[in-house]
Amino acid sequence: MKFRKSAAMAAVSALALTATACGGENSSAGNDAKAPAATESAKTWKYPVAKDAQVEGSPAFKAAKARGKLIIGAKSDQPYLGFEDQATKKRSGFDIEIATMVAADLGFTPDQIQWKSFNSDQRETAIAQGQVDYYVGTYSINSKRKKKVGFAGPYYKAGADLLVRKDEADITGKTSLTGKKVCSIKGSTPLQEIQKPEYGARVVELGNYTDCVKQLLAGRIDAVTTDDSILKGFAAQDPTRLKVVGEPFTTELYGIGVDKQDKALRAAINESLTKHVKDGTYKKIYNSTLGLSGSMYTEPPAVNNY
Ligand code: GLU
Numbered sequence: 001m002k003f004r005k006s007a008a009m010a011a012v013s014a015l016a017l018t019a020t021a022c023g024g025e026n027s028s029a030g031n032d033a034k035a036p037a038a039t040e041s042a043k044t045w046k047y048p049v050a051k052d053a054q055v056e057g058s059p060a061f062k063a064a065k066a067r068g069k070l071i072i073g074a075k076s077d078q079p080y081l082g083f084e085d086q087a088t089k090k091r092s093g094f095d096i097e098i099a100t101m102v103a104a105d106l107g108f109t110p111d112q113i114q115w116k117s118f119n120s121d122q123r124e125t126a127i128a129q130g131q132v133d134y135y136v137g138t139y140s141i142n143s144k145r146k147k148k149v150g151f152a153g154p155y156y157k158a159g160a161d162l163l164v165r166k167d168e169a170d171i172t173g174k175t176s177l178t179g180k181k182v183c184s185i186k187g188s189t190p191l192q193e194i195q196k197p198e199y200g201a202r203v204v205e206l207g208n209y210t211d212c213v214k215q216l217l218a219g220r221i222d223a224v225t226t227d228d229s230i231l232k233g234f235a236a237q238d239p240t241r242l243k244v245v246g247e248p249f250t251t252e253l254y255g256i257g258v259d260k261q262d263k264a265l266r267a268a269i270n271e272s273l274t275k276h277v278k279d280g281t282y283k284k285i286y287n288s289t290l291g292l293s294g295s296m297y298t299e300p301p302a303v304n305n306y
Contacts, residue, residue: 047100047281053107058264060133061106070108072099073126073135073257076117077210080233080293082137084117091115094229094289095254098155098273099136101281102256105272119208121187124148127257134269135257138227140189141306150262151255151306152269155282157298158227159248160190163234165216166243171223173246177201180222183212190226193250209234217241227252229295236293255306263305270303 055061064070074095075082082095103113118126123139126132127149141151164171171180178200184191185206195203204221206212212224213234228248235242258266276282277300286297
């Protein structure tokens, strides 16, 4: 069914697009982009917080209860997904809402969430060292990462794509990258992909996507590659200067990163995801965040025990 505009707008005003940053730190993403317009007038979405939630046998849950705060790792420079407004310190986006929804099922209110920002190359370490209780930030499940961390989910399916300047005519998809300067970020799966000789690209490796986009706008590189979900967010913020081209050329299944040993927490998060896909909360979240950047809604893949 097509989501009608009036319904979408009603959902926007009724839903939470923001979450208050509570002691966020490690904000290394260098985010100076403006917040997505939709988040500016957003009201706080109240997920019902489970009273007396228990996750038997989860060390992370036990520690979070003892400190009275849940520590969640996230991105801070990905509009519509994981974004932190530098002026207000408010967080918004699809991943932030998914993380907040799960937190509510674990018995934590938004005020009891402490957000920490980590870039792509810092995630495994942050999770394995217990710097976060869980991580939600466009984090693809793959076998290399599974050696170090556990994943709940998947809760979304994305695919690598290309962001170019609006007037770009030569780059139309993955087969037109020979000799082109293509930026992606350290520790990301699209960086590994674009380094394959078959693309013939001159790869530029930076620390976060904001920096890649800045280089693109300055004319120093020709394209940015990462998940279509992320690129559409940047294009939606600056539609007169940026566009996404081509078809997604990888499959990225987003998981919620947890400590590898903490199977109880992983199961509890999977339960939360399954429940809210069923009750429609997931779709509402999607339509009021990522859906606003032009991504089409698709039913998320069934959860698994990664
Ligand atoms: N989903 C990809 C990954 O996990 C790219 C997005 C990101 O860097 O977070 O590497």
